[in-house]
Amino acid sequence: MSVDHVDEAGSSEGESVAAAAVAAEALHYYPVAPGVRLNVRRGPGTQYGIVRVLPEGAKVPIFCQTPGTTVSGPYGTSNIWDNIDDGEFVADAYVLTGSDGYVASRCS
16 A cells, blocks of 8 residues: 655645646746847836846746736737736737737736
8 A cells, every 4th residue: 555745734745746737737838929039027018127038039928917008019019918927027919829819817
C-alpha cells in the first residue's frame, strides 16, 4: 500500500502536482508582434511608467484584461490592455491573440 505525502495544508503531493499541471495547461502564452520590443507598463495606459521592455520574439501570458489608453499597433487599434504579471500591462494591439476583443476575464 502506498501513501502520498501530505503537506501542512492537508493536501496530498499528488493533488498539488495535478492542480499545478491543470493551471499550467489553462494558461496560454501569446506572441508579441514580430520585430517589436514591447514596453511593459505599471498600469493600463501610456501615462504609466515603463517597468521593463520585452525582447523581440517574446510571448506573454494574459491573466486578465482591462480598458485603458487607446493604442494603434500591428494588430489594430484597441483600448484593451493585457495584465501579464502583477502590476504589469502591455497594449493588446501588439499581442497576437486572434481576436479584436477580450480573450481573458476583466481585471478586477
